[in-house]
Each structure stands twice: as structure tokens, then as C-alpha cells.
Amino acid sequence: AQSVTQLGSHVSVSEGALVLLRCNYSSSVPPYLFWYVQYPNQGLQLLLKYTTGATLVKGINGFEAEFKKSETSFHLTKPSAHMSDAAEYFCAVSEGYGGSQGNLIFGKGTKLSVKP
Amino acid sequence: DARVTQTPRHKVTEMGQEVTMRCQPILGHNTVFWYRQTMMQGLELLAYFRNRAPLDDSGMPKDRFSAEMPDATLATLKIQPSEPRDSAVYFCASGLVQGDRGQPQHFGDGTRLSIL
Numbered sequence: 001a002q003s004v005t006q007l008g009s010h011v012s013v014s015e016g017a018l019v020l021l022r023c024n025y026s027s028s029v030p031p032y033l034f035w036y037v038q039y040p041n042q043g044l045q046l047l048l049k050y051t052t053g054a055t056l057v058k059g060i061n062g063f064e065a066e067f068k069k070s071e072t073s074f075h076l077t078k079p080s081a082h083m084s085d086a087a088e089y090f091c092a093v094s095e096g097y098g099g100s101q102g103n104l105i106f107g108k109g110t111k112l113s114v115k116p
Numbered sequence: 117d118a119r120v121t122q123t124p125r126h127k128v129t130e131m132g133q134e135v136t137m138r139c140q141p142i143l144g145h146n147t148v149f150w151y152r153q154t155m156m157q158g159l160e161l162l163a164y165f166r167n168r169a170p171l172d173d174s175g176m177p178k179d180r181f182s183a184e185m186p187d188a189t190l191a192t193l194k195i196q197p198s199e200p201r202d203s204a205v206y207f208c209a210s211g212l213v214q215g216d217r218g219q220p221q222h223f224g225d226g227t228r229l230s231i232l
Contacts, residue, residue, distance in 0.1 A: 041225070041226075041228075100213055103149075107161070
């Protein structure tokens with residue numbers, strides 16, 4: 001069965017500093033991995049996804065994530081935080097096959113705060 | 117950009133009342149998901165439909181919740197009777213699942229429900 005663990009429910013960085021949000025997954029099939037962002041009073045918005053191929057995936061707003069099979073990780077990074085990056089971030093893994101194909105298993109989320 | 121549309125955005129009602137939430141998925145998407153988000157439980161999958169057929173509603177309290185898709189452009193989630201513990205944000209998401217687990221889900225902006 002698939003599962004996702006996000007380390008740290010809250011992360012605080014200074015504006016301009018590196019953002020690193022951690023995600024580890026467990027999957028019985030080759031994983032398809034996603035990062036979503038949720039701004040206040042909005043739904044989840046796709047940041048980036050990994051399916052197959054290049055393990056370093058670039059997304060919107062300057063974010064990227066690297067799939068590391070040996071570490072079962074898919075950490076999200078951004079070189080320089082901006083105030084507008086303050087939001088909640090969710091890592092997700094896609095379920096396998098059959099009827100549950102396309103379902104996402106979400107982590108519990110990490111709230112990112114950006115200090116001026 | 118195509119969007120998932122949810123109505124109403126906010127709903128406040130008294131315990132025991134019927135609540136109906138509506139969702140218009142993105143045209144062409146064949147799978148519709150209902151989620152509930154609370155501070156305590158995070159994001160929970162309640163039910164989902166593929167090609168309008170219910171595939172799994174094991175996440176829903178069966179005695180009071182019901183989900184339907186009367187047609188391809190409308191999904192509904194009903195609570196009857198409502199209870200204070202149902203207060204949450206309810207999200208609808210849609211996606212295209214055709215033998216590819218990599219298709220992302222697209223979320224609406226949610227219905228913020230408060231049961232007094």
C-alpha cells in the first residue's frame with residue numbers, strides 16, 4: 001500500500017533563504033509523485049509531478065523536486081524564498097492500478113512561513 | 117484555464133438541516149473526487165466516481181452522507197441530518213484517468229461548511 005510522510009508540520013524560513021520541504025513515500029508499485037500547494041481559502045494547486053524519466057522535476061513558481069528511489073524521497077526545494085510562497089504544501093503519491101488508479105494518497109501537509 | 121467549480125463557497129446552518137454541496141468538474145474529466153479537510157484529520161477522501169459510477173465511498177459516514185453524479189457536469193454531496201462535527205472544508209477534484217496514473221487531480225476552491 002502507498003503512504004506519504006511529510007517531515008515537519010511547520011517550516012519557517014527567511015525571505016531569500018533556501019526552502020526545503022521533506023517528503024518520504026512508500027509504494028508497492030513504481031511511484032508517481034506530486035507536490036501541491038494550498039493558499040488560504042483556496043483549493044490545492046499542482047506544483048509539479050514526477051512520473052517517469054528525469055528525476056529532477058521543475059515546477060511552477062521556481063520550485064523543483066528530486067525523486068530519489070534509494071531514499072524513497074521526493075523533497076521539494078526552492079533556492080530563494082519569497083513572501084508569496086507562504087502556504088501549505090502537500091506531497092502525494094498516486095495509487096496503483098484497477099479501480100483506485102489515479103487516486104492520490106496525501107501527506108498531512110507542511111505549513112511554510114516566510115519571515116521578512 | 118478550465119476550473120472545477122464548487123457551490124456554495126460558504127454555508128452556515130443549524131444542526132439537523134440538510135446540506136447540499138455541488139461541483140462542476142472540468143469538461144472531459146472522467147473521475148470526480150470528494151474530500152474533506154479539517155485541522156485535526158487533514159485531507160480525507162470521502163468518495164469518488166469514474167464515468168459517473170461510484171467506485172468507492174468507504175470514507176463517508178453512510179448514515180448521513182450521500183454522493184451522486186446526476187450527469188457528467190454535476191456532482192453532489194449531501195449531508196442529512198447535519199451535525200456540528202461535519203464542520204469542515206469540502207473539496208471536489210476532477211481528473212482524467214485512462215491507464216495513466218500520472219494525470220493530476222484538479223481541485224475546486226471548496227465549500228466551507230459550519231454547522232451550529
